[in-house]
Amino acid sequence: MKAAVxxxxxxxxxxxxxxxxxxxxxxxxxxxxxxxxxxxxxDLIVVPGGFSYGDYLRSGAMAAHSPIMREVVARxxxxxxxxxxxxxxxxxxxxxxxxxxxxxxxxxxxxxxGVDLKVENTDSAFTGHYQRGQVVNFPVAHHDGNYFAxxxxxxxxxxxxxxxxRYVTPAGEATAEGNPNGSALNIAGVFNEKxxxxxxxxxxxxxxxxxxxxxxxxxxxxxxxxxxx
Amino acid sequence: MTxxxxxxxxKVTAELAAEHGLKSDEYKLMLDIVGRTxxxxxxxxxxxxxxxxxxxxxxKVWLKTLPTTxxxxxxxxxxxxxxxxxxxxxxxxxxxxxxxxxSFIEPYQGAATGVGGILRDVFTMGARPVANMNALRxxxxxxxxxxxxxxxxxxxxxxxGNCVGVPTVGGETNFHxxxxxxxxxxxxxxxxxxxDRIFYSxxxxxxxPVVYVGSKTGRDGIHGATMASAEFTEDxxxxxxxxxxxxxxTEKLLIEACMELMATDAIVAIQDxxxxxxxxxxxxxxxxxxxxxxxxxxxxxQRETGMTPYEIMLSESQERMLMILxxxxxxxxxxxxxxxxxxFAIIGRLTDSGRLVLKMHxxxxxxxxxxxxxERAPSYERPWxxxxxxxxxxxGVSTLTQPIDAILEKMVGCPDLASKRWIWxxxxxxxxxxxxxxxxxADAAVVRVHGTRKGLAITTDxxxxxxxxxxxxxxxxxxxxxxxNITAAGGLPLxxxxxxxxxxxxxxxxxxxxxGAIQGMGEACRVLEFPVVSGNVSLYNETNGEAILPxxxxxxxxLLHDAELAVGLxxxxxxxxxxxxxxxxxxxxxxxYLREILGREEGPPPPVDLAVEKRNGDFxxxxxxxxxxxxxxxxxxxxxxxxxxEMAMGxxxxxxxxxxxxxxxxxxxxxxxxxxxxxxxxxxxxxIESRAKAAGVPVTRLGITGGRALTGVTDTAIxxxxxxxxxxxxxxxxxxxxxxxx
Numbered sequence: 001m002k003a004a005v006x007x008x009x010x011x012x013x014x015x016x017x018x019x020x021x022x023x024x025x026x027x028x029x030x031x032x033x034x035x036x037x038x039x040x041x042x043d044l045i046v047v048p049g050g051f052s053y054g055d056y057l058r059s060g061a062m063a064a065h066s067p068i069m070r071e072v073v074a075r076x077x078x079x080x081x082x083x084x085x086x087x088x089x090x091x092x093x094x095x096x097x098x099x100x101x102x103x104x105x106x107x108x109x110x111x112x113x114g115v116d117l118k119v120e121n122t123d124s125a126f127t128g129h130y131q132r133g134q135v136v137n138f139p140v141a142h143h144d145g146n147y148f149a150x151x152x153x154x155x156x157x158x159x160x161x162x163x164x165x166r167y168v169t170p171a172g173e174a175t176a177e178g179n180p181n182g183s184a185l186n187i188a189g190v191f192n193e194k195x196x197x198x199x200x201x202x203x204x205x206x207x208x209x210x211x212x213x214x215x216x217x218x219x220x221x222x223x224x225x226x227x228x229x
Numbered sequence: 230m231t232x233x234x235x236x237x238x239x240k241v242t243a244e245l246a247a248e249h250g251l252k253s254d255e256y257k258l259m260l261d262i263v264g265r266t267x268x269x270x271x272x273x274x275x276x277x278x279x280x281x282x283x284x285x286x287x288x289k290v291w292l293k294t295l296p297t298t299x300x301x302x303x304x305x306x307x308x309x310x311x312x313x314x315x316x317x318x319x320x321x322x323x324x325x326x327x328x329x330x331x332s333f334i335e336p337y338q339g340a341a342t343g344v345g346g347i348l349r350d351v352f353t354m355g356a357r358p359v360a361n362m363n364a365l366r367x368x369x370x371x372x373x374x375x376x377x378x379x380x381x382x383x384x385x386x387x388x389x390g391n392c393v394g395v396p397t398v399g400g401e402t403n404f405h406x407x408x409x410x411x412x413x414x415x416x417x418x419x420x421x422x423x424x425d426r427i428f429y430s431x432x433x434x435x436x437x438p439v440v441y442v443g444s445k446t447g448r449d450g451i452h453g454a455t456m457a458s459a460e461f462t463e464d465x466x467x468x469x470x471x472x473x474x475x476x477x478x479t480e481k482l483l484i485e486a487c488m489e490l491m492a493t494d495a496i497v498a499i500q501d502x503x504x505x506x507x508x509x510x511x512x513x514x515x516x517x518x519x520x521x522x523x524x525x526x527x528x529x530x531q532r533e534t535g536m537t538p539y540e541i542m543l544s545e546s547q548e549r550m551l552m553i554l555x556x557x558x559x560x561x562x563x564x565x566x567x568x569x570x571x572x573f574a575i576i577g578r579l580t581d582s583g584r585l586v587l588k589m590h591x592x593x594x595x596x597x598x599x600x601x602x603x604e605r606a607p608s609y610e611r612p613w614x615x616x617x618x619x620x621x622x623x624x625g626v627s628t629l630t631q632p633i634d635a636i637l638e639k640m641v642g643c644p645d646l647a648s649k650r651w652i653w654x655x656x657x658x659x660x661x662x663x664x665x666x667x668x669x670x671a672d673a674a675v676v677r678v679h680g681t682r683k684g685l686a687i688t689t690d691x692x693x694x695x696x697x698x699x700x701x702x703x704x705x706x707x708x709x710x711x712x713x714n715i716t717a718a719g720g721l722p723l724x725x726x727x728x729x730x731x732x733x734x735x736x737x738x739x740x741x742x743x744x745g746a747i748q749g750m751g752e753a754c755r756v757l758e759f760p761v762v763s764g765n766v767s768l769y770n771e772t773n774g775e776a777i778l779p780x781x782x783x784x785x786x787x788l789l790h791d792a793e794l795a796v797g798l799x800x801x802x803x804x805x806x807x808x809x810x811x812x813x814x815x816x817x818x819x820x821x822y823l824r825e826i827l828g829r830e831e832g833p834p835p836p837v838d839l840a841v842e843k844r845n846g847d848f849x850x851x852x853x854x855x856x857x858x859x860x861x862x863x864x865x866x867x868x869x870x871x872x873x874x875e876m877a878m879g880x881x882x883x884x885x886x887x888x889x890x891x892x893x894x895x896x897x898x899x900x901x902x903x904x905x906x907x908x909x910x911x912x913x914x915x916x917i918e919s920r921a922k923a924a925g926v927p928v929t930r931l932g933i934t935g936g937r938a939l940t941g942v943t944d945t946a947i948x949x950x951x952x953x954x955x956x957x958x959x960x961x962x963x964x965x966x967x968x969x970x971x
Contacts, residue, residue, distance in 0.1 A: 012394025016662040054478025141657040
């Protein structure tokens with residue numbers, strides 16, 4: 001598998017996801033600066049977390065309009081897998097590669113902690129190594145992670161199996177108690193219609209080795225490598 | 230094109246100098262040095278260079294007495310930050326700095342720019358920042374401003390640190406009425422560099438270009454350094470315009486651009502523009518290099534029109550750096566800063582004149598000899614009074630007068646001991662992927678050295694109530710506790726940064742607190758081989774004549790050769806043997822028990838026996854590195870039983886503590902120093918006991934882990950759930966507007 005990580009001014013999880021990819025792939029992904037004209041031919045494009053352009057406008061809104069994103073959208077349309085984590089998820093919704101939007105957390109504060117997530121759909125290159133219904137733990141670290149979509153979109157996302165991860169209690173229940181930021185239907189991550197694009201607020205790259213206390217993020221990268229190699 | 234309006238500077242008089250904070254003898258000294266009446270710009274430059282904040286005029290005679298060397302110290306105080314060797318050609322660079330006055334006036338921006346400033350102190354030396362810490366002190370929770378200040382400061386620290394992508398891994402937060410009018414916001418950054426790629430600030434090379442990079446200069450923060458050198462009064466709100474405004478996004482770009490440039494050979498010297506902005510950076514660089522510097526202020530990137538030389542030189546606009554480049558490397562540097570969309574301007578040259586010459590609109594606004602600005606800055610041996618020894622407590626104080634479970638519930642929920650989850654969950658503590666422990670999970674935060682197995686153990690410590698009662702013991706205790714916290718996590722303590730927060734040094738009583746604390750710290754640093762490599766002094770922390778508690782905050786850094794060997798404080802499993810290392814005498818003076826349960830802030834603080842401290846700590850560290858210890862926690866605020874409760878609450882694993890049945894308040898809540906609680910498997914505990922015997926270290930069995938409650942201390946079991954509820958409830962309830970006390 002070949003992978004590229006897009007680096008915007010203000011990206012700050014670019015190195016972390018590159019490390020996770022390197023552990024899984026055995027080679028370094030290509031780091032692509034937002035102003036680089038050419039996006040290399042790769043099997044996976046990662047839009048990492050951070051504060052692209054300072055997020056001084058709506059989170060992700062500026063980055064979504066940068067030239068490199070036009071290229072990312074074009075590749076996504078051809079079926080290249082795209083993974084957006086945290087700010088990357090915000091950018092992918094702003095770029096309309098994924099439905100919905102990420103609003104300010106219901107509690108209005110930045111939240112950084114481990115959250116329990118239920119894997120809702122394992123039929124994708126991203127989630128194939130998980131069990132359906134499995135509860136995993138990744139950290140979140142965001143101010144704007146409150147997933148929102150209109151009723152019709154939510155119905156479609158839910159009905160067609162586009163929910164990838166849902167915030168749950170440790171017992172696996174998608175209740176208000178298990179929802180850290182007020183997200184609609186407790187949605188933590190969604191796919192596009194073909195399940196070739198995934199955006200999620202929690203950070204799988206921060207749950208990738210013993211030092212992190214959790215290794216539940218590792219199967220995501222392993223699954224991508226196995227499917228796309 | 231805008232045509233600059235004509236600049237008219239006021240005439241400099243003794244009155245104008247006094248308004249700039251210069252005392253009459255300082256004004257005379259300045260006249261003597263300049264040999265004529267200085268210009269307004271020159272007066273501004275003298276006033277900030279000679280401010281307490283920049284010149285350390287009240288503190289430097291005492292700071293010089295602190296030990297600053299060790300074989301592993303690469304660079305001690307005097308540069309932007311301290312540098313220590315961590316092996317394998319790597320160095321850790323760190324410093325702690327206060328942003329107290331601005332944070333009280335404008336908590337969000339004050340705290341945010343405090344973080345920004347300390348980050349720049351570290352990356353200006355070539356280190357990538359890898360961890361932020363903070364030591365916060367607020368007024369009484371009952372005070373009308375406290376909630377607003379906590380909310381703003383925490384949001385400011387998070388807003389800046391989260392965006393720049395440096396994990397905030399811990400710190401401490403305390404409350405006391407002495408900080409009602411003067412909160413403390415002390416921010417610490419630790420960075421990593423290659424030991425042979427460290428950048429210093431001494432200018433070199435006559436004719437070399439002086440380059441300005443980063444944000445544009447505006448009118449914000451003018452006289453920030455002077456404000457930080459004066460007492461507060463009720464009209465401090467009017468000083469809001471002197472608080473700078475932070476832009477963490479630009480800081481992030483500046484970090485990346487500097488790292489990229491530092492990988493080339495273009496830089497001769499570099500310094501951030503912190504307090505006193507362009508003035509202190511240009512003067513200090515020139516002075517250290519023994520050179521002159523000539524600047525064309527028309528070339529300084531400006532955010533506002535019509536700025537005067539005075540304003541440009543005194544602005545404290547954030548996210549700016551000044552550097553000296555090698556000749557011919559300007560284009561390499563310019564390309565990097567253009568890539569990161571940051572301002573880049575050649576604003577002057579180094580000269581052989583030894584003078585600071587400032588030109589603008591074709592006129593000369595300043596022509597001063599550089600050296601006296603630094604070297605003839607006033608230095609005072611201020612009169613001081615030793616703090617009188619507090620009267621000892623009466624003998625009967627150790628008799629328990631309330632049920633232990635009620636005492637515990639109250640203490641774990643008191644503002645100083647209550648969980649600070651509400652705070653630390655607002656900080657991104659995981660970015661970078663190297664965080665092993667936050668402080669709170671272990672006694673020190675532990676961050677892996679990226680790309681290696683090594684770990685840095687980091688802590689901030691001070692017990693101001695001890696320092697107030699006995700500055701010498703309190704100063705020693707602050708250093709000893711930092712050393713102990715690093716040790717308790719498994720780290721080898723290497724060096725400290727000190728952030729000295731005190732009241733008005735012109736009062737002999739306050740100066741006596743400062744002197745005493747320095748004496749105690751110095752002694753502890755020497756015995757524990759834990760030198761000071763950087764620091765910051767914040768004086769005049771008084772409002773309407775009321776001083777804060779003397780607060781010498783210590784930031785300590787230690788090393789683990791393998792971050793995976795670090796141990797946390799929570800009990801890990803049932804059936805572990807709980808051991809106490811160190812001797813308990815039952816010292817109750819100045820304890821949290823005395824304050825929170827008996828409502829008294831009295832008595833002497835617990836004495837620190839540095840030789841015992843070292844012996845016990847070296848013993849514990851050896852056990853941890855030999856993998857004999859499952860959990861480790863020092864005994865600090867609240868004493869032994871609170872330490873045990875904290876270990877039990879970590880994962881909800883209780884303990885049977887039969888040996889503590891019938892113990893009195895001194896035994897349970899005394900704050901005797903040099904003690905650790907360890908948990909280990911039965912086999913490892915036996916090994917520990919035999920090693921203790923051989924080493925002459927007192928080790929006693931306290932019980933066995935297990936269950937969901939603490940049993941054996943009292944007739945009925947003490948529910949962990951109730952304690953945890955009290956521990957977690959206070960801060961969120963308080964911040965939501967309730968008193969949190971009902």
